[in-house]
Amino acid sequence: MSTAVGLTSLFFGIIGAMTAWAAVMPKHGSLDKLSMWYLGFSLTGSELAAFLATGGVLLGAAAWALGAGEHRLGQVALGLHVLAVAGLLLAIWRSRTAFAVLDRGLRGVLGDDYEQRIAADRRALVRRCLRPAAWWKPFSYRLPDVDWQRHIDYVAGAHEPNKQQRLDVLVGRDAPPGPRPVLVNIHGGGWKIGEKGTQAMPLLMHMARCGWLVVDADYRLSPGARMPDHIVDVKRAIAWTREHAAEYGGDPAFIAITGGSAGGHLVALAALTPHQKQWQPGFEQADTSVQVAVPFYGKYDVLEQAGADPTFANYLAEGVMPGPRAQHAALWQAMDPATQAADPGAPRRPPFLVVHGQYDVLIPLAEARWFVQRLRDTSPATELIYVEMPYAQHGFDVPHSLRAQLTVEALQRYLEFQYSRWRAARGAA
CATH class of the missing domain: 1.20.58 (Methane Monooxygenase Hydroxylase; Chain G, domain 1)
Structure with a gap:
């Protein structure tokens, strides 16, 4: 040798x-x-x-x-x-336990019979996502039965469209009868990097294939953009979706939103701050509420209330916020999901499913636990499910893997349950 x-x-x-x-x-x-x-x-x-x-x-x-x-x-x-x-x-x-862990969390809040309470027409769309062959092509996302429409501008009337203010629409080619519920995804990347079409794709493709209208949105990135630009763009994407969903066969009245990391922060913030006109410049009257929020491993504590985190605070001050917390205290508070959760004058919160990996090295598990407890203490009427994914790292849902695919299977059941219950309540009303 x-x-x-x-x-x-x-x-x-x-x-x-x-x-x-x-x-x-x-x-x-x-x-x-x-x-x-x-x-x-x-x-x-x-x-x-x-x-x-x-x-x-x-x-x-x-x-x-x-x-x-x-x-x-x-x-x-x-x-x-x-x-x-x-x-x-x-x-x-x-x-291998990913589905069982999520399912146990769902049953603990929704009841052991939650799957039976999914409407029959929606239950027929529930499919397995387990595709072991994809583990050897972990970043090959496209499915032949999903129409993936790319790079749609969501800022109406922009003189020069910004490439970071675009979204993709994913539609299954085999359309079920009736309008499709809508799922909006917001990518992560520390508010500085990342783009649509790269994160949570196993979930997005599966949901589009199984009778959902899926919207995957970009937003302006730092350091060129500073808060609140990011959340303004997320709300613009929600407003665009509500206005145009029906054109793609979607139900504009039902929007679930998901995203991971910085996207998890923006998802939580958007769900907790609907109709706040200061974050909707030029589209103040648009309905930016969401019916379900599913943040993954998000940054929920911008103000270090759960514990000192000077590294993250400096990162935000130098490249994401307009400046240090002491100089922009009101904006830092407004961009903090935990603070928004405690606002007694806020509208009724949508159901939350918060998912965090036990091995997460970027955003401590303790922060997710603290945020969930904050939601429970300040919004006791909010339906809240919290799941810690065993052994999972930050970004575990990005590539095709056994854990990611089992997670998708459980999330489909959760989202179908929420849509069925919302539809039933609306019909009863």
């Missing part, structure tokens, strides 16, 4: 072992310089585990065929490959 083969095998063995270790071991402590590195390895190992485990087996077999087992360096490399594959398989095994 040549030295080059041994060193190459050792390099890939080390990378594989690090990825598997990060996937199965939580990182404790506050956000620091290593957090993004850990996130990259952990998310890759946990959600791309099938793809990486296959690669690890192939690399190990190739190294063995080239004589790696005959030398000490090669033996170490082969041992690392074995450990990496074992860790990745453990990550897959752990993710």
Whole structure:
């Protein structure tokens, strides 16, 4: 065995072992310089585990065929490959509980019979999302039976349309009878990066395929845009959806909204602040309410009420907000979902399903727990479901994986339940 083969095998063995270790071991402590590195390895190992485990087996077999087992360096490399594959398989095994965990959370609030209370015509649309073949093509999202219409401007009358103020519409080609409920998605990316068509796509494609009208919206990004530009754009996207949903076969009266990370922050904020005219310049009379909110691993505490977080505070002050909190106190408060949740004069809140990964390294699990408790304390009439996803990392729903697909299966049932109940209540009224 040549030295080059041994060193190459050792390099890939080390990378594989690090990825598997990060996937199965939580990182404790506050956000620091290593957090993004850990996130990259952990998310890759946990959600791309099938793809990486296959690669690890192939690399190990190739190294063995080239004589790696005959030398000490090669033996170490082969041992690392074995450990990496074992860790990745453990990550897959752990993710098998995703549906059961979400389902248990739903039953705890909605009742054990919640699936039976989905209207018969909607229950007929509930499908499995489990597609193991997609685990080896984790970022291949397009489905042949979904019409994906791209880059639609949602700012009416703009002299020069902004490329960040566009949305996509996803419509299943096999339309069910009657108008379709609407799901709007808001991407994450720290309010600075990210774009439509890249996040939560397993959920969006599945829901479009199963009789929903799906809208995936961009918004202006920092540092070029500063708060409240982001939430203004989200509300513009909601207003556009309500105005145009019927053109695509949607029901403009029922809009559910979802999104992760910075998108989770904007989803929670939009759900808690409908019809606030100061955040609807030029479309003050538009209905920007939503009927259901499903934020994933969102940033809910902008004011550090749940605990000191100077790293995030500096990040917001320097690149997302117009300036430091002390200079823009009113705006910082207005952009804080937890503060909006405590507003006694706010309209009735829609049902919330808050989902957070137990291994989240960017937004602490404790913050999600604190926000949920804040909602319960200040809005006791709000239907609130909180689910902690075991072993899940920030961004766990982005690629195709066992965990992501099982999560989608449970979310479809939740959204169909909400639409059926809303429709029944409206009919009774």
